[in-house]
Amino acid sequence: xxxxxxxSGFRRSAFGFSPILIVVITVxxxxxxxxxxxxxxxxxxxxxxAGSAVLSVLFASFxxxxxIFSPVLGRISDRVGRKPVLVISILTSLASCLLFxxxxxxxxxxxxxxxxxxxxxxxxxxxxxVDITGKSDRAAGIGKLGAAxxxxxxxxxxxGGFLSAFGFSxxxxxxxxxxxxxxxxxxxxxxxxxxxxxxxxxxxxNSNGGFLANMRFALAKPLIGATLVVAxxxxxxxxxxxxxxxxxxxAFFGFGEYESSYVFMYIGAxxxxxxxxxxxxxxxxxxxxxxxxxxxxxxxxxxxxxxxxPNLAFHLVALAMISTGTGIIRTVVPSFISKTTPSDEQxxxxxxxxxxxxxxxxxxxxxxxxxxEYAGIVAPFFASAAMLAVASSLxxxxxxxxxxxxxNS
Numbered sequence: 001x002x003x004x005x006x007x008s009g010f011r012r013s014a015f016g017f018s019p020i021l022i023v024v025i026t027v028x029x030x031x032x033x034x035x036x037x038x039x040x041x042x043x044x045x046x047x048x049x050a051g052s053a054v055l056s057v058l059f060a061s062f063x064x065x066x067x068i069f070s071p072v073l074g075r076i077s078d079r080v081g082r083k084p085v086l087v088i089s090i091l092t093s094l095a096s097c098l099l100f101x102x103x104x105x106x107x108x109x110x111x112x113x114x115x116x117x118x119x120x121x122x123x124x125x126x127x128x129x130v131d132i133t134g135k136s137d138r139a140a141g142i143g144k145l146g147a148a149x150x151x152x153x154x155x156x157x158x159x160g161g162f163l164s165a166f167g168f169s170x171x172x173x174x175x176x177x178x179x180x181x182x183x184x185x186x187x188x189x190x191x192x193x194x195x196x197x198x199x200x201x202x203x204x205x206n207s208n209g210g211f212l213a214n215m216r217f218a219l220a221k222p223l224i225g226a227t228l229v230v231a232x233x234x235x236x237x238x239x240x241x242x243x244x245x246x247x248x249x250x251a252f253f254g255f256g257e258y259e260s261s262y263v264f265m266y267i268g269a270x271x272x273x274x275x276x277x278x279x280x281x282x283x284x285x286x287x288x289x290x291x292x293x294x295x296x297x298x299x300x301x302x303x304x305x306x307x308x309x310p311n312l313a314f315h316l317v318a319l320a321m322i323s324t325g326t327g328i329i330r331t332v333v334p335s336f337i338s339k340t341t342p343s344d345e346q347x348x349x350x351x352x353x354x355x356x357x358x359x360x361x362x363x364x365x366x367x368x369x370x371x372x373e374y375a376g377i378v379a380p381f382f383a384s385a386a387m388l389a390v391a392s393s394l395x396x397x398x399x400x401x402x403x404x405x406x407x408n409s
Contacts, residue, residue, distance in 0.1 A: 020141060022190045023128050026086070028148040029182040030093065030121065033175040035156020035268070036163070037100055039261045041113075042246050044168045048106035056243050056369035058113055059361070063239070065117025066358035071215065074123040074351020078344055082128045083192045089121035090186060094179040101172025123354040127347040130338045131193035139288060139335040140280025146331050150271025153264055161261030218352040224337055226398040227292060228356045230391050231333045234296045237303065237387035238326050239361035240368020244380045245306075245319075247372060252310040266316060270323040279331050288336035291328050293395035299325030300388035307381045325388075330357075 045055050077085040092115055099112035125145055133141040156175075163170040219225040249255040249263060282291060302321030305314070334353050341349045368380040 019132055019191055019193060020129065020144065022185075023125055024144050024148045026182060026186055026190060027125055027145050028152050029178055029185065030090070031149040031152025032156040032159070033093065033097060033152075033178040033182070034116070035153040035264065036160035036171045036175040036178070037097065037116075037156075038160075038242075039157045039246075039264045040160055040164055040168060040171060041109075042243070042260075043164075043256070044100075044103075044109060045106065047168075048109065054106075056365040058110060059239075059243055059365040060363075061110055062113040062117040063358045063361035063365075065114055066120045067355045067362060069118055070120040070123050070354040070358060071348060071351035073120050074127060074347035074349070074354075077124045077127055077347040078194075081192045081194045082124050082131070082347070083186065083190055085124045086121050086128075086186055086190070087183065089119040089124065090179060090183045092116075092119040093121075094176055094183065097172055097176035097179050101169045101176060103168075103172075117358075120351075120354065120358075123351040124347060126334050126338075126350045126354075128193045130346045130350070131343075135339050136284065137280070138338060139283035139332055142335050142338075143275040143279035143283075143331045146274075146279070146327060147272045147276030150268040150275060150327075153268030153271065157261035157264040157268075161258045164258065164261075215352055215355070218349055221340070223340055223398070224349070226394070227333055227337060228353065230292055230296065230395045230398065231329060231353065232356045232360045233387050233391035233394065234299065234326065234329050235357045235360035236364045236367075237296075237384035237391070238299060238322070239364030240371075240380045240384055241322065243365045243369045244372045248307060248377060248381075249315070251377060252315065253312060263319070267319060267323045270320050271327050274324055274327045275331055279328065282328075283332060283335065288332040288339075289395075289399045291332045292336065293392055293399055295325045295328035295332070296388045296391035296395060297325070298322075298328070300385045300392065303381050303385040303388060307378045 041058060042055055045058055073085050073089065096112045096115035096119065099108060099115060103109040103112055126142055129141040129145060130138065159174060160171040163174055219228060245263075246255070246260045249260060253259070255263070286294075299322050302318045302323075302325065305318040306322070308314075334350055337349060337353055338346055367383065371380040371383060
């Protein structure tokens with residue numbers, strides 16, 4: 001279905017908006033609420049005397065919940081539709097924002113991150129876009145979601161940084177209000193992308209299986225399995241950055257929560273340019289598989305450069321390279337995988353894709369925080385660069401194997 005139809009094949013909302021515009025706005029509002037809170041986590045945790053290793057647990061708990069529930073919610077969305085699952089996810093996000101605003105201990109703060117991880121709408125939003133785009137526009141469509149997420153990470157940290165002057169509860173309540181607005185927006189404006197939900201049959205392979213069955217099913221497919229390994233290693237390397245990046249900028253430049261918010265805004269701006277304007281053209285010109293090899297390589301160079309020189313301009317260039325490389329992987333991996341997956345398995349397989357990235361971000365922050373605390377300021381960045389070199393090599397091997405398979409067929 002998603003391979004044959006564009007947005008014109010689906011009904012518009014009651015107010016005449018295109019479905020892809022509405023889901024992009026939904027992701028933008030969600031990312032804005034997330035962006036209000038996310039940059040403040042290291043500083044909020046410090047008020048409860050949490051060191052970098054404990055802070056890693058805070059980030060890992062979010063990723064662990066996403067790892068478990070992304071395939072589950074993706075599979076459910078294949079069966080009952082994308083919109084109901086998005087509504088449930090946004091309700092869960094609302095609960096996480098309120099918990100953050102009311103947290104008076106590290107354990108409540110941890111609980112808020114667990115609830116945030118349960119709200120795994122990324123795979124469902126990607127599946128929605130797959131439903132309403134053709135293969136040639138797939139990367140561009142998913143890229144728009146990435147651009148919306150990047151825009152949210154410009155607006156959100158600016159709001160969070162400003163409101164943090166009034167305490168950490170103020171940004172939490174602001175995020176909760178935005179999330180509630182998003183809930184109403186989805187309920188009243190977003191049409192269902194699976195028009196014939198009642199006719200959708202369980203996949204013959206994995207729809208009735210559990211979490212592990214979905215994971216085994218995806219990894220067993222040669223191209224998909226190899227691509228997921230590349231994504232896993234890339235995000236394992238990158239996921240240390242949210243923990244050690246603010247610590248590095250604090251050590252180099254004396255940045256606090258206010259300045260760190262602007263760093264996240266800068267990263268969001270890079271994502272907008274890449275995913276909103278460039279990724280569709282890059283995908284059509286070079287192909288998704290070549291970009292899957294190139295993304296980790298660019299990220300690796302940025303990781304190597306970041307801790308070497310305490311110069312702000314140099315620091316921003318390295319961050320731009322990291323943001324570009326990971327932005328490529330975040331877009332082209334689901335785009336490529338969706339093109340090799342039947343329509344009635346899109347939510348499930350994209351859920352596994354996000355799950356693989358999430359489990360990487362469970363382990364990555366733990367490795368990065370521990371290395372930073374016990375092995376020095378440079379260690380986590382060089383370790384990440386080594387992992388990214390492996391990811392790029394695996395991507396190149398996967399590309400070569402696929403080309404040889406096509407030549408022999």
